[in-house]
Each structure stands twice: as structure tokens, then as C-alpha cells.
Amino acid sequence: MARIAFHEVSKYYRGASKPAVDHVSFEVAESSICMLLGTSGSGKTTLLRMVNRLIEPSSGTITIDGHSILEENPIQLRRRIGYVIQQVGLFPHMTIAENVRLTAEIAGWSKARMESRVDELLTLVGLDPAEYRRRYPRQLSGGQQQRVGLARALAADPAILLMDEPFGALDAITRVHLQEELQRIQREMRKTILFVTHDVEEAFRLGDQIAILSEGRLVQIGTPVDLLLKPANEFVSRLIGSDNIQRQxxxxxxxxxxxxxxxxxxxxxxxxxxxxxxxxxxxxxxxxxxxxxxxxxxxxxxxxxxxxxxxxxxxxxxxxxxxxxxxxxxxxxxx
Amino acid sequence: MLLVQLWQFILDPANAFWDHTVAYLEVCAVSVVLATVLGIAIGVAVVRSPLLSFLAVNLSGLMRAIPIIAFLAAALPYLGVGFKPTIVALTLLGIPPILLNTYTGIRGIEPAIIDAARGMGLNTRQILLRIQVPLVLPIVAAGVRTSAVQIVATATLAAIIGAGGYGEYIVNGLYEFKTVQILAGALPVALLALLIELLMGWLQRALTPAGLRVQETALSEAARA
Structure with missing residues (x-):
């Protein structure tokens, strides 16, 4: 159970002439992937970070299964939401296993349960536990680090995953690899995923729905087919390349x-x-x-x-x- | 021949070598501990404010340029002579490297690491104890190492304002032109400074987590996936 809904969500920063997020409303269905697509400054990351309250909305509400997240303790809220970012942010002084199990450890899992969970997750993200458990983040390539980042986010089995351009810093081949891995994992795990990207191809490949943002406003939301067949305006059709034969x-x-x-x-x-x-x-x-x-x-x-x-x-x-x-x-x- | 004389000088109870050693170690230890506590405290306190950290960082740099002897002389009318002004002077000397390393250590933590930790639901205390402290500790230790060696090497000057220690041998020896006496002060100081350097170097390595010690050795190997 994890349906995310935004109701008239806005974010104003002091000293900024325009809101970073401007009256955005939409819903993300349970177990679906919603891509937040837009250029830099479109407010997509701000919107994402409001879901786990790393940023507080200025007005509007965000609900998960009908319950406002603003009424929940932020720490508790974050512990039931997985968070994956572009720079990965693995803890360099901890082994891969320690990184992955940290949230489970804080949640008070038993040692045996944590160990088996770490192995299970490393296997899930395509890293052999016997080889990688005791390694350190600095000994891993960028792609491997992000696999660990994903495993870490999944540790406490959250129903929701927030992903902020997770594959943006990877080379094209590794990126496609990880996109495919995410699709495979999603078929198994059925998480509700909010995924920020500026890569149109990535949005089409992964998204059940794509929400297009520009200057803090939600311009259009729909399935990839909806957007291709019925782009709301010229901005959308240019952004997604509606006349792109290959994409069609x-x-x-x-x-x-x-x-x-x-x-x-x-x-x-x-x-x-x-x-x-x-x-x-x-x-x-x-x-x-x-x-x-x-x-x-x-x-x-x-x-x-x-x-x-x-x-x-x-x-x-x-x-x-x-x-x-x-x-x-x-x-x-x-x- | 000189070494024999030196040995006799040290053994002669009239020269009170043991008392001077204790006095010297006491001055150094108190100063290092105070400098460490204050250096870390100030470093942590200023890190969030751009103005305060600018002031602290630049004052620290400035302080390192002031000769300790000038400071002792200038402080004489206010702090008098003896143990207390020596401690104040040596502590002030010891603060900058520790403060700077604390500050740069905290600032040096990749923001993404803290962002990830917050996003995972770690509270402030958990972020401090599990992430920040282990990452900053080895850098602070390097600062303490620099400070301790400096303090040990400079504490001889304390004799000038009457705080005792090995410096007394050096000052008196220079005054009376006695090589043996000068060496009885200078050699233990040199040995002590070396010992501290080795000890603190070991401590610094011990405080560095294994994950930070591994440089990207296995990167070529890792790159294949």
C-alpha cells in the first residue's frame, strides 16, 4: 500500500521571484513508476525531496495512502521511504554490508536477519555477496556503487522509493544496464517509485507515467503513449520529441x-x-x-x-x- | 666523553633532572589537552557560520605567524610568570592546527553523504556519531599531531618566564656557556618530540577507518562491471 498524492503543492524560497514548485497536483498509483521529467530549475528535485520532508512545502499537502505526511514524524517517515541520489552518498568508512544494513540496524533487526537481508539485496542488485560484502565503497566503480545505493535504499523493505537522477552520472552503457536492472527489480518488488530525470529516453523507458514539469508547474502527466499521441502543448512535444519517428x-x-x-x-x-x-x-x-x-x-x-x-x-x-x-x-x- | 658527562649531569641529584622532566611533561600535556578541547570546540562551533569560520580560519593563520616568544613577552604584564602563562601561550599555539583540521574535516565531508544519511532517516545524533565523527577523527588527529609536536618543541621557552622544565637547562647553559647543560635540555626535547610524532602518527593511522585507507586500488579491477 503506497499511493502518493500531491494536492496544490507549492514551494517558495525567500528572495526568489518565482516559486520553485507552483501549485502542483497529481497522483502516483501504487506499485507504479512515475517519472518527473524536466529541465534543471523545473522544480522536479524539490518536489521529490518534499515527499520525505528533506524540504517542507510552503503550501499544499502531500499524502501517502490518504494520510498527510506533514503529520508524521519526519525521521519515521524517511525510514519507510527508500532514497537514492545521483552522487550515491555511500558511507566511505563502512563496508558494503554495513552500508546496506544500516537502516535495518537502526530499525533494530537481529544480526542474523540483517546478514541474510544483505546477501539477498546484494544478489538482487547483481553483486555477488561473497565478493562484495566486505569491500569498501572506494573500491567499487560508479555503477557498482549505485547498485549498492539501490540495495541500501531497499534494506528495510520500503513501499516507496524516491530516486533523484540515480543513473545521471553513469556512462551510457552502465546507465542502460542499471535501467534494465531496475525494471527487473521492479517486476519483483512492485514499489511505488518517484523518479527524477532530465533524460527523455530514460523517462520513456522506465515510466508508467511521466509528469512533465517546467518552471515549477506541472505541464502534463500521462503515459508515454499519451504524451506521444496527445502532447498538451508545444513545450511538451518539443521536450519529448513527438515527431521523433524512432520514439514513436x-x-x-x-x-x-x-x-x-x-x-x-x-x-x-x-x-x-x-x-x-x-x-x-x-x-x-x-x-x-x-x-x-x-x-x-x-x-x-x-x-x-x-x-x-x-x-x-x-x-x-x-x-x-x-x-x-x-x-x-x-x-x-x-x- | 661528552656523553659520559651528560649522563653524570643527568644522574646528579643536584640538577633535579627528574623534577624538570615531570614539569616539562606536565606543561606539555596540559597544553595539548586544552588545545585539543578548545580547537575541536571552536572548529565545530564556527563550521555552520560563514562569517565565524572566515574569522577563525584567518585568525588561526595569523596566530601561527606570531612568534611564541613575542607572545610570552607581551603577556607578561597580564599573566605574570610561571606555569599559568606558559599553559596559556602553548595552548594558543596549539589551537590553530586542530581548529583548522576540525573545520576542514567537517567541511570536507561530501554533502551527498549527509543528504543520503538524512534521507535514510538517521537523526542528528546518529549522523554525528556514525558518520561525521568517524570521518573527521583522523583529520583532527593529524591536527593534534602537529600541535603536540609544536608544543613539545616550544615548551623550552617556558623557562624564560620561569615555568621550569628542560628549558631551564638550555637557558642557564647558554648563559653560563656550558655545552653539557645545554644538551641535557635539548636532547630530551628532541627525543620527546620524535616520540610524540611517532606516537601520534600511529594514533592517526589507528583512527583512520579501513574504508578511507583503501585508495582506489581495486578500481581497475572494479571497472569491469
Missing amino acids: LQYLPVSSAMLTGTEAAGRYENQPRCSSEATLLEALMSLIASGAHSLIVYDEQSQAPIGTITLSAINQAITTARHAEAEKTTASPTH
Whole structure:
């Protein structure tokens, strides 16, 4: 149980002309990943740090499962929320095991329980416990340190994880590795994750929802597909690159280009299949690989054929999305 | 020949070598302890205020430039002669390295480490005892090491204002032009300073957590993952 809700949350700093966070309201569903995407100064980190009260909101409320966090002791609150930051911040004088078990130790776990928990977590984040338990942070690479950072945040089994650009300082290859690891871990652990990033690709790859922030305001929140198909304004479409063909292929579902009814009638025989939950890119790849004219789209649940997809339909869908975008841009040139 | 004379001088009860040794050690020990307590206390007190830390850091630097002998002379009308002004002078001499190291040690802790600790739900006391103290202690110890050696080496000057100790041999020896007497003061001081240096060096290493001692030795090895 961990649903996070922001209600009209604002943060004003003394001496600043504009609020750092300006009347932001949205909800993060339990067990989902919500990406806070924006440029620097958009207020995304401030918003994140208000959830564990490292920053106090000037006005508005933040609730977890309906209970205001402002009524909870900040120390107790933080102990049930995992926190991962870009600079990792491992304690250099403690071994990896000591780092990972610190929160559990403070919570008063027994020694045996802590030891098995450390091994379990190190294994989870892809570090062999026998090899790494007794090492020190300075003996680890940046990617390994952040794996430990993630293990440490998970130690006391929090329902919520706050991640502040956790992979931002890593090289591109390590970053993709860790993004994949996080996805794998999330499939197992089902945490409610609030994840700050300025990397659009990362936001699309990891986010169930993406909240786009600019100058302290929430500009739009939606699934990656929502944002691609219906960007709220020019800012959003520029930021996420709505006319980016590769991104459209990668994230738009087959259903956005599928032919149904009479268009598709009679084509269900002897054709390669494709899941309704596949992306356009996957459909395109199997069209090319099979050399078929069209694919039969099957409903993922019922396994019943529900339509077909063709090369021209994919082309059509992408072009439509791009045209819609172009029209919107000309219709409302000012933001 | 000289060494034999020196040995006889030390053994001669009339020269009260033992008493001078005790007096010398007492002056040094009291000064080092006071300098350590005050240096750490001031360092911790000023670290949060940019103005106070600016003042403390620069005054410390300035104080190291004032010769101790000038200070003793200047303090004479107010503090008089004997044990007390010596302690005050040596303590003031000993504070700067400890204060500076305390300050830079605390400031040197990566902010991300404290941020992570707070975010994990450690309270102020836990952050202090589990994170800050272990990280700063070896740096403070290095400051104490510098101070102690300085104090031991400078305490001979105490004889000038009548606080006794080895300095008395040196001052009298110079006055009466007796080499043996000068050596009876200078050699123990040199030995003591060396001993303190070695001892404090060992202490400093002992206080440095293993995780800070490992330099990025295994980094090339670690880089493969």
C-alpha cells in the first residue's frame, strides 16, 4: 500500500521571484513508476525531496495512502521511504554490508536477519555477496556503487522509493544496464517509485507515467503513449520529441495503427501473428523479417484475432501523429 | 666523553633532572589537552557560520605567524610568570592546527553523504556519531599531531618566564656557556618530540577507518562491471 498524492503543492524560497514548485497536483498509483521529467530549475528535485520532508512545502499537502505526511514524524517517515541520489552518498568508512544494513540496524533487526537481508539485496542488485560484502565503497566503480545505493535504499523493505537522477552520472552503457536492472527489480518488488530525470529516453523507458514539469508547474502527466499521441502543448512535444519517428515506433502500441472491421476482413488466414500489446517497432520488425504483407493482431488476454497491421498502416499512424502535431503547433504558436 | 658527562649531569641529584622532566611533561600535556578541547570546540562551533569560520580560519593563520616568544613577552604584564602563562601561550599555539583540521574535516565531508544519511532517516545524533565523527577523527588527529609536536618543541621557552622544565637547562647553559647543560635540555626535547610524532602518527593511522585507507586500488579491477 503506497499511493502518493500531491494536492496544490507549492514551494517558495525567500528572495526568489518565482516559486520553485507552483501549485502542483497529481497522483502516483501504487506499485507504479512515475517519472518527473524536466529541465534543471523545473522544480522536479524539490518536489521529490518534499515527499520525505528533506524540504517542507510552503503550501499544499502531500499524502501517502490518504494520510498527510506533514503529520508524521519526519525521521519515521524517511525510514519507510527508500532514497537514492545521483552522487550515491555511500558511507566511505563502512563496508558494503554495513552500508546496506544500516537502516535495518537502526530499525533494530537481529544480526542474523540483517546478514541474510544483505546477501539477498546484494544478489538482487547483481553483486555477488561473497565478493562484495566486505569491500569498501572506494573500491567499487560508479555503477557498482549505485547498485549498492539501490540495495541500501531497499534494506528495510520500503513501499516507496524516491530516486533523484540515480543513473545521471553513469556512462551510457552502465546507465542502460542499471535501467534494465531496475525494471527487473521492479517486476519483483512492485514499489511505488518517484523518479527524477532530465533524460527523455530514460523517462520513456522506465515510466508508467511521466509528469512533465517546467518552471515549477506541472505541464502534463500521462503515459508515454499519451504524451506521444496527445502532447498538451508545444513545450511538451518539443521536450519529448513527438515527431521523433524512432520514439514513436518504439513506444506506440500496435493498436494505434491496427486495421479492424472490413479493412481487415478475410485476412486472418496463414499470416504471422503479433500481440496487441506489441509496439509498432516490433510489428515492423516482424513484417520485415517474415516478408509478409500483414500481421494478424491477437488480443493478449483472449488470444482472439482482433485486427491486422500492415506496413502502410504503420506509416499512416506515424504520419498522422506527426501531422496532428504540426497542426497543433501552428494552431497555438504561443506555448 | 661528552656523553659520559651528560649522563653524570643527568644522574646528579643536584640538577633535579627528574623534577624538570615531570614539569616539562606536565606543561606539555596540559597544553595539548586544552588545545585539543578548545580547537575541536571552536572548529565545530564556527563550521555552520560563514562569517565565524572566515574569522577563525584567518585568525588561526595569523596566530601561527606570531612568534611564541613575542607572545610570552607581551603577556607578561597580564599573566605574570610561571606555569599559568606558559599553559596559556602553548595552548594558543596549539589551537590553530586542530581548529583548522576540525573545520576542514567537517567541511570536507561530501554533502551527498549527509543528504543520503538524512534521507535514510538517521537523526542528528546518529549522523554525528556514525558518520561525521568517524570521518573527521583522523583529520583532527593529524591536527593534534602537529600541535603536540609544536608544543613539545616550544615548551623550552617556558623557562624564560620561569615555568621550569628542560628549558631551564638550555637557558642557564647558554648563559653560563656550558655545552653539557645545554644538551641535557635539548636532547630530551628532541627525543620527546620524535616520540610524540611517532606516537601520534600511529594514533592517526589507528583512527583512520579501513574504508578511507583503501585508495582506489581495486578500481581497475572494479571497472569491469
